[in-house]
Amino acid sequence: MTLCLSLAAPALAADSTFTGAQAEAAEKPETHVTGELGGSYASGNANYYTVNGLLNASHKVKQNKISAIAGVNVGGAKITDLDADGIPDLSPKDIEFTENARRLYADVRYDRFLSEKDALYALAGIFHDPFLGFDTRSHEQIGYSRLLVKNEKTELRGELGADLAQENYVEGIDPNYQNILAARVLLGVNHQFNDKVSFADTFETYENVLDFEDVRILNTAALTSTLSGKFSIKLSHGLIFDNVPVEGLRKFDQVTMATLVASLL
Numbered sequence: 001m002t003l004c005l006s007l008a009a010p011a012l013a014a015d016s017t018f019t020g021a022q023a024e025a026a027e028k029p030e031t032h033v034t035g036e037l038g039g040s041y042a043s044g045n046a047n048y049y050t051v052n053g054l055l056n057a058s059h060k061v062k063q064n065k066i067s068a069i070a071g072v073n074v075g076g077a078k079i080t081d082l083d084a085d086g087i088p089d090l091s092p093k094d095i096e097f098t099e100n101a102r103r104l105y106a107d108v109r110y111d112r113f114l115s116e117k118d119a120l121y122a123l124a125g126i127f128h129d130p131f132l133g134f135d136t137r138s139h140e141q142i143g144y145s146r147l148l149v150k151n152e153k154t155e156l157r158g159e160l161g162a163d164l165a166q167e168n169y170v171e172g173i174d175p176n177y178q179n180i181l182a183a184r185v186l187l188g189v190n191h192q193f194n195d196k197v198s199f200a201d202t203f204e205t206y207e208n209v210l211d212f213e214d215v216r217i218l219n220t221a222a223l224t225s226t227l228s229g230k231f232s233i234k235l236s237h238g239l240i241f242d243n244v245p246v247e248g249l250r251k252f253d254q255v256t257m258a259t260l261v262a263s264l265l
Contacts, residue, residue, distance in 0.1 A: 030060040031265050036234065038259035047078035050101065052257055057265075063113040068106070073255070075101035103129040117147040121161070130170050132253065133246025139165035143184060153193075159186040163206060173247055180214070182206040196226045208244075217241040224261065232261040 036054040051074050058067035076097040105127035111119045123141040128134065143161020150156075161184040169176050188202040201221045208214035222236040240253040 031058070032263075033057045033265040034261055034263050036259040036261045038257050047095075047097070048076065049097070050075040052259065054259070065111040065113070065119075066109070067111075068108045070106040071104075073101060073103040073257075074099070101131060103127060103132075105129075111145065117150070119145045121145055121159075133169055133173060133249050135168045135170050137165060137167050139163055141184065153191060155190045157186075157188050159188075160184070161186075169246060180208055181210060182208050182214075182216075198224050200224070211244070214244040215241075216243070230263050232263075234259050234261050 034056045036052075036056075038053075039049070039051040041049045052072065054069065054071040056067075056069050058065060060066075076099045078095045079098055105125070107123060107125035109121060109123040111121045113119045121141075121143055124139070125141075126136060126138040128136055141161050141163045143159055145157060145159045148156045148158055163180075163182045163184045165180045165182070167178050167180065184204065184206050186202065186204045188200070190198065190200045192198045199222070202219070204218040206216040206218075217240070219239045220236065222234055224232050224234045226232045235258050236256070238255045238257075242251055245251050
C-alpha cells in the first residue's frame with residue numbers, strides 16, 4: 001500500500017480532483033450490465049459440446065465504483081477411438097460424454113477514484129478448474145490504477161498491486177495447498193476503430209515475491225463488432241503462462257471463443 005500511495009502522489013499533483021463539468025457528470029450514477037453466451041455441439045463421427053458464458057456488471061457513484069464478473073466454461077466429448085488407431089469406433093451406442101473442460105470463476109472489485117485518472121482498488125476473486133489442477137484458487141488484491149492515455153478512440157491504463165492467493169489443488173497433488181504472495185503489473189488498452197468495431201487487450205504479470213522463478217502471465221485480447229444497439233459479436237483469445245505449473249501439467253493454456261454479447265443495462 002505504501003508503494004501505491006507513493007506512486008499516486010505525483011499523479012495527483014498533475015491531475016486535480018473532480019471540478020466543474022467533470023464533478024457534475026460524476027454525480028450521476030452509472031450502471032452497466034452485459035451478458036455473453038457462446039457454445040458448440042457436434043454429432044456423428046465427432047461428438048463434443050462446449051458452453052461458455054459471462055456476466056459483467058458495474059455501478060459507479062461519484063468517486064466510488066464497484067464491479068463484478070462471473071463466468072463459466074465447460075465442455076465434453078465422446079471418446080470413440082478406444083484403440084488409438086486414429087479411426088473412431090461408432091458401433092457402441094452407449095458411449096457417454098466425458099467432461100474435458102470445467103472452469104467457474106468470479107471476481108468483485110472496488111475502485112476509489114482520487115482524480116479523473118487515478119484510483120486505488122481492492123479485489124477478491126475465486127475460480128474452480130480441475131483440469132488446471134485447482135479445486136479452488138482464491139485471491140485478494142490491492143493496488144493503484146492510472147489512466148495513462150485517454151482520447152476519443154484510445155484508452156491505455158496501467159496498474160501496480162499486491163496479490164495474495166490461496167491455492168487448493170485436486171486430489172493427488174502433494175502438497176495439496178499453498179499460499180502465494182505476488183507483485184502484480186497490468187497494462188490494458190481499448191481502441192475504437194469506428195462506431196462498430198473495437199479492440200481490447202489486457203496483459204498481466206504476477207511475480208511470486210518469495211520464489212522469483214514462479215511467474216504467471218495472463219493475456220486476453222478481444223475484437224468486438226456491434227450488430228445492433230444491444231447486441232455485439234466478440235472474438236476473444238486468452239493465454240495463460242505459468243512458469244511453475246501444478247505438478248504434472250503444462251505451462252501454457254489457451255482458449256479462443258466467439259460469443260454473442262448483450263448489453264442489458
